[in-house]
Amino acid sequence: MFGEKHEGGGQGFANASSVATRFFDVKSSNVAQLEEAKLWREEQREFPPHITVAFKGKESLEDVPTLEAFSQKLNKGGVEHTFDLNISEADSLLPFCFLLMRSDGVCLNKCQIASLQALEGLERLEKVELCDCRGAFSLDPLTTCPNLTSVSVEYPHDMTSPAALWNLQNLKHVVLEGCGITSVAFLAGCTSLESVNVGCNSNLNSLVGLFGLKKLQIVDASNSGIESIECLTGCLSLQSLDVSFCESLTSLEGLSGLQNRREVWASYSNIDDISGLAGCVALEIVDVSNCKSLGSLDGLSGLPNLKVVDASFSSIGCMRGLCGCVSLEVVDVNNCENLYNLCGLSESRNLRSVDANHSGICDMDSLPDGDGDGWLSVDVSNCKNLTSLAGLYGVRRLVSVDASESGIESIGDLTGCVALEDVNVFNCEKLSCIEGFSGLQNLKTLNARYSRITDISSLSGCVALKTVEVNSCKELCSLGGLSGLKQLEVVEASSTRVTDIRVLSGCVSLREVNVNFCEGLTSLEGLSGLKHLVTVRAAYTVVTDIRTLSGCVALNAIDAGSCKSLQTLDGLSGLKNLKTVKAEKSGITNIRGLAGCLSLEEVDVSECEALETLDGLSGLQSLKSINAKKSGIKSIRGLTGCIALTTLDVGMCRNLKSLDGVSGLAQLKKAIFSSTRITSATALSSCFALEVLVVS
Template identity: 45%
Template sequence: MFTFHNISDYMGYFKKSPPIALAGIGAHARECGEHHTGGVLGCTISTDDYEIRRVLTVQSSDVASIERSYWWITGQRSYSLRIVAEFEYKKSLEDIPAWEKLFKTMVKDKVEHTFVLNICCVESLLPFAILLEQTEEVHLKECTLESLAALERLNRLRNIEFRECWGPVSLHPLVTCPNLTSVSVYYFVNGPNLETLGRLQNVRKIVLSRCNMENVDFLKGCAMLECLEVQSCRWLRSLNGLLGLKHLKIVDARSSGIKSLRGLTGCVALKSVNVSECKELKSLDGLSESPNLRTLDASESGVQNIHALSGCAALEDVNVQECENLKSLDGLCGLKKLKIAKVEGSGIENIKGLTGCMALEEVNVRRCGELKSLIGLSGLQKLRLLRADHSGITDILSLTGCTSLEEVDVSWGKMLESLDGLSGLKKLRKVSAECSGIDTIQGLVGCVALEEVDVHGCENMVSIDDLSGLKNLKVLHCGGTKITSIQPLSVCVMLESLNVVNCITLASLDGLSGLKRLKYVDASWSGIKTIGNLTGCVSLETVDASGCKKLITLDGLSGLCRLKSVRTHRSGIRNIEALNGCVALESVSVNCCRDLTNLDGLSGLRLLKKVTASDNGIRNIRGLNGCVALEEVDVSCCRELTSLTGLMDLPNLKTVEARESGIRNIRGLSGCKSLETVNVENCRELISLDGLTGLVKLRVVKAKDTGIDSITPLSGCNALERLDITHCQKVRSLDGLSGLQNLKYFIAVSSGLNNILGLTGCVGLEKLDISYCEALISLEGLSESKKLKSVEATGCGIENLLGLTGCVSLESVDVYRCKNLSSLDGLSGLPKLKWVNASSSGVKNIEGLTGCEGLESLDVHFCGYLTSLQCLDGLPNLRSVKASGTCVPPHIQLCRCPNLKELILE
């Protein structure tokens, strides 16, 4: 039982709102719940720029819920109350009187409170006049306005936002709000004259997004302005109106049309500038007198040089990514506080401008194709991260002396031939040189902290000898190299993961034995002939030797007690007996191992869940006997396999894939009480479904193109949802399905069915496809199928549709080319029927469609005996009728079908 004082700890277990039952224990519990992110009944306690408040967020129509909680609000006055009310569309104005009543009650009871009004899609603010008196913030979205008079002289108003509004309003009422500090305008169509904002003496933040203006000269009088955002103002050319604003800290002009930053001259408090995607901006002149500037984002701009940054002594973060016209970083040289330089994808040819930036921690010069050298980084003792992949660098010798370096990425540096320059860096943890031009890793000698090395795809590399002294190495990717041995790894006692994929010159995994922390080995498509002795790799969990054509045995894995997954598909293995004793094994994949004839070695593995053994030479699966946790088996395309003996009575088996195999019976599945899916498609030798009877969880049976002559064994499979017996010519009836209430989809295309009476009682049936069942003359058996939506009976021998009477959910019927069908009787009055295709059938009249008011499309073309469409006239939803090739008079019209768009008669 938890105590009262630590109830807040219990609240932390819930990602969303804590349960009402927990919050309802007492006042303390409820308050703890309100401190939680999700709050209680819409109420949270949070801190804003001014104070700690209790914040209640509700829709306008939920004012009654506040009244029900009023006792709590009035009783808990430790924090002032802020109510965030959402008003949407004109109908919400009807809720205002109730809010005004609440407002007066709170004033009377001296409940300190303020409002935040989120107003969407209204045409006037006058109805909100009383509520606005207590409002601190107003957010207007998609409103069509003629006046802002309701905002005049609001003493509490601090923040106003317009988002995608319309109307030629004046902003003058805002000038009368003495405490207004923030104004945001996001795309105001036919909007106000923004120059009025220049009269707001106390405004600290202005947002003008996607506004049509060429300058901000009107802001020159906003002496207290701290933040200006003018994103996506395409016509904005100048920031001159900001000249000398002493309190301005943040300017965000991303994606605007500005050509110069000279307007920021004298803004001595400036800390952050964002001019990303400003294509017309060529230089940063105007920032040189910004002693407090810390962050600059000029990415994807037209900047050609950054000389103006030379005097920004406080600068910490510079982003000039994708500045294609920028050739150097001159201007940054000697900036003592610079920590981050992002130059990815720019046109720089050197980084000498970083010389002397002693605080530099992170440099990103990815995709700088013209950059040949890292001169400029030498001796930077705080540099931790270098990303220089896909660049043109030819060496990394300049990294000598970068003693704090932790991560280096020079992947895809085709001109880089060695890692010289990293040797002896004591803090280096990760090196990525994937697909680079290096032919040796000698440069890593002495990097004692190194944990991860990626030299995958370095085609010139023939040896990893220089890794032998790296005691902390955990991850090595060296696939696609020409190494012949991994023996040097024998002393890398911390190694956890090894990837030698596509190392075709590697003959064995010798060198790994005894690595007690090794968990993952991927040697797929390599040249290994033996696994090697891995018995000492006591932590090994995954081994992948797929595509290793020379590998014929798994000797070396025997007895690994933590091994969970083995993948050897398309390898040359002939047996898997070495897996006997791998008691933790959960998954085995041996697809396309043509020389593998059995699964001996798996018997009795009590944790094994999945076996994939398709398209190989196995003749029996008795090796799966006793694998009590087995859930999924795939033996598809195993043509030598004739029986599923080995699976009998496995209690957790859910899925069996045996399509295109040689199995002759499935009696081996009897007793598999958890079985859900069986696929025996194209098993031509299979003549019976015996083995499935009474499997109460079986949901899907795919028996297409088999030799079965009956589905009686499915009797008692009460969970069956889907059955496919397409092309099963020997199946004449559906005995065995009667009463299966969960059957939803039945497919029997081109089968030998002569009746479907067995579907009687299949009340859950939704889709039936019996196309090309030529011996089938009746649909009797469907009368109880109230959920049936689709019937496809193309090319059948059916003579009538009377069996569909009562299928009230039917939406689609296809009886194309049913030559024996003379009418559509049976469909009359079906309320949801939308689509009927009876083209090229023997239909002579369509009176059966009378009362089908949901019908949208009818196709009866080439029904040569059809003479009239009169019964369709008046169907309100009918859109398309195709009746070419009939005897219907060409001048006929369906005048009372208001939605008819297509009538084809010839």
């Protein structure tokens, strides 16, 4: 098959240069299908086709004559057309000579070639790419291609020197990645150059040759051995520079005053200062992450267009170098252990994101507190020296704060952050109070798990709240504060000292409740009639019944495992959306409460020693899995009519003597009856899908 798309002008365009082009992309083995497009017809001539064909391996050479014949047919019909040839795993270009004359692009991948002679003098050729090619070929033949503007050579194995490129006066784009070059001096005469990629050349220690190239816009010398970039002085059009992973580079001197510079990527280099960026008034992005020798951001001060600074994992000790960067939007200083404050940001009123996690900061006093464009997110997680969020007070654009695993003792400073939506204070071991939230009417999410909070009553006015996580807050005794929150959807309160959840009765949007390991909780009263409730987790509590769930018509799953005081599942009967019931290790004596749960798929009543039968499951045609191992069941007749059942585990049910009830379960694939008193398996004779049977 082939793909087709249109680009350019078309009917209605007076300018001849805007003629629409039809683009086709096809594998060589499907070239014959191009006939279907009937490109030689007279009405097609105003849409000259450009066809990209992929050849792979010697067997694809058999397709060349077909494409040649197709090209000749177009020629006879007066249809102008061009090719892009993507050739993989070939050992010669000679079979493609005819097609090459019609090609404006050639890409060679993993080819074993001794020469590029077949490309010599091709007037249409504009682009040549070679990737991972073997052979002692030279680039000399390319110097005779008058319209060649782009040459890319990546990781050749035996290529001779690329110095011949200096003859290509129209050359705009050069990639010599991983070529083993030691110099780029041969590019000095390529005055039309716009982009150069000489990355991954470890023996290249200088960019001499690029000096004064006035049209040069992009330089990528990442992963090279360069020691200086001073030779880029005079490259007045330079917009983007990538010197990432240049371990011998210690300075950015040479860039000062380049007024078109927009991006500098210098991560994992050994630069120790960036003062060379002073005066780059167009600069928008600076990445100096993982520059372990960098101690300061001096050089960036006052740059009016600077938007993004990444200095993460560096050794900077302050951020005063960002003073006056009024357009700054994103600052990343995470894991800067020597950084103790955020000074320098007070004038950056357009900040959208500040990431200082795992840094040494101990205060946040320098964030802008006025109005600006957009919203602000702050991440100070794992900042052990940070004891207060002072500095955020009244920041009206603040929408998200992550102070998890920090040293904060209070969040009262968030008062007045009227746009705040998301707060994460997970595992803040010194945090005992969340006063300060009252009245935050946009707050949607609070994660205070593993903190020492004792009270959440201040949430009472957070009318937009959707998710509250207070799991493992060992001192929390009450969910007071959540009453009547009509947008609340998720309450995670496992492993707390909560004994009563009646305050949830008015939370009409509630979907999930987790009170696992609330060892003092005796009742689920408060959940009655919540029509959107989907999941209830109440394992390891002391609830005595679950009748209060009878009106929860959307209930999908309940976990009441290890509830020793729970004797029945009454309250679940007839819940048509219920799919999963877990009551393992509970005190239930029967499961008749599951009758009428027509969507039920999974039941776990393993290790329920007081359970004697599976009555209540009969006729549940969606039921797929039952785990009743180590229970006290004596009979499984209750499985009659469970026609979708695929897995049944009643292993180690010492009182079970008969398989009556499994006959006719045509979908049963796995059955475990080990360590029971069953003496006959004839009832399984009609279980034709059975794949695994354990009876030992």
